[in-house]
Amino acid sequence: MSVAIRPASSEDLAGILGLEESIFVNDAWSPAQMRAELGSPHTSYVVVVDDVEGIVGYGGVQAPSASPDADIQTIAVVPSFRRAGLGRAIMAELIGAAWEVGAERVFLEVRADNPAAQALYVDLGFEEVGVRPHYYQPDDVDAVVMRLEFHGGASAGPGPIGASS
Numbered sequence: 001m002s003v004a005i006r007p008a009s010s011e012d013l014a015g016i017l018g019l020e021e022s023i024f025v026n027d028a029w030s031p032a033q034m035r036a037e038l039g040s041p042h043t044s045y046v047v048v049v050d051d052v053e054g055i056v057g058y059g060g061v062q063a064p065s066a067s068p069d070a071d072i073q074t075i076a077v078v079p080s081f082r083r084a085g086l087g088r089a090i091m092a093e094l095i096g097a098a099w100e101v102g103a104e105r106v107f108l109e110v111r112a113d114n115p116a117a118q119a120l121y122v123d124l125g126f127e128e129v130g131v132r133p134h135y136y137q138p139d140d141v142d143a144v145v146m147r148l149e150f151h152g153g154a155s156a157g158p159g160p161i162g163a164s165s
């Protein structure tokens, strides 16, 4: 495979939605929600594009410039491209975008029954800070709330997370 990661635009909406609906099923965002996400001045989205398959991954972060808190909105990689470092690369881009606008910490919510995503987040330094019972409906699954703190001030950067680590 030959893949590249780049900022997403509104022209990527259909490709992202196709993956969103196949991967997240009951938790998928609607076309209107995703269109608003891609058009928001407070979000940064990226796509991973394979030269044969097209969009094979995407992710987004909400990071308003005046807020110390950023939120990972979504991340997904198609099954046939998993465990190749793409999820980590997407997260590095999103965390970097939050850092660049001055965020002090990044939050996310992950299904309690999603050990793969939780393992990725723990590996990147996120810590569990709470649980939202019955958050995901209609599946009735809890959400685990996780947080990554940027320590060390503006010169430190987001720590050991590299864009292509």
Ligand SMILES: CC(C)(COP(=O)(O)OP(=O)(O)OC[C@H]1O[C@@H](n2cnc3c(N)ncnc32)[C@H](O)[C@@H]1OP(=O)(O)O)[C@@H](O)C(=O)NCCC(=O)NCCS
Pocket: 023, 074, 075, 076, 077, 078, 081, 082, 083, 084, 085, 086, 087, 088, 089, 109, 110, 111, 114, 115, 116, 117, 119, 120, 121, 123
């Ligand atoms: C979560 C997801 C984005 C990870 O993408 P990925 O490209 O496979 O992740 P990476 O290859 O970058 O993995 C990085 C690290 O995460 C952890 N990890 C990822 N998948 C894992 C799995 N299935 N089991 C255990 N650990 C896993 C590992 O520590 C891995 O490092 P390693 O491969 O060196 O062991 C992908 O599984 C996915 O799209 N899942 C469906 C959508 C989803 O659940 N999104 C998250 C919503 S909160």
